[in-house]
Amino acid sequence: HYKEQFGDSPLSSSLTPDQMQESYRIKLKDPEKYQVVATAFSGRDGVQSVQDQKGILENLFGLLNGMNWAALAVMALMLVVALMLIVNTVRVSAFSRRRETGIMRLVGASSFYIQAPFIMEAAVAGLIGGGLACGMLLVGRYFIIDHGLALSEKLNLIQFIGWDAVLAKLPLVLAISLLMPALAAFFALRKYLKV
Structure with missing residues (x-):
């Protein structure tokens, strides 16, 4: 996967799997089921922590949703005025x-x-x-x-x-x-x- 993403990098030909960072990222089909994955893998041998990036970006997503609703409200107001x-x-x-x-x-x-x-x-x-x-x-x-x-x-x-x-x-x-x-x-x- 690293070679697919960074194939044009000079390091890609000399890098071996044991030299790579020991982490694994997954993207869920249904992000609401995060707790199932977190409870299944946290505390297992070789797993230091399970992080949910949604918590980090929650404020940003809230701001974007608020801006979306504000834009829809302005659009509705402009239609009424027109x-x-x-x-x-x-x-x-x-x-x-x-x-x-x-x-x-x-x-x-x-x-x-x-x-x-x-x-x-x-x-x-x-x-x-x-x-x-x-x-x-x-x-x-x-x-x-x-x-x-x-x-x-x-x-x-x-x-x-x-x-x-x-x-x-x-x-x-x-x-x-x-x-x-x-x-x-x-x-x-x-x-x-x-x-």
Whole structure:
């Protein structure tokens, strides 16, 4: 195993098993069953101690989980704020064109026919915003990770987000940026455009 990991090292050809450190590391499939392994091996001949590295890293994992929940809360807040801005913008747009929509209603236009331009306007604006977000995501991935963090020798142990993960999220961002404003405009205008 040492030769597989460090085969290009000059020591790998001359090192023998009796010269290596007398320790054994295992990674459990189910880390919750650590106590079973610890009780089975502690106190045996040749076993000095059994260490659980989860205890060492517990605070770090707690911090990362807290940051994950905080990011989800900020995302939910931003979605609510975006929906409120979309609804407000569509209502202002409908209010500024109330005379035209009133005339369309009086000549017999259906509700959806009157709402369609406002829905399309919101969807196009959302799609432009989604396109800008996708562009910023690609530029950020290219400049920050590829030409910034990945080149740092201190951070070579961290596996950064790959291009495949970034490119897989772009259609989702564009779909949400198109559908969310369109649906918000549709529901906001149902009540507001009645003459």
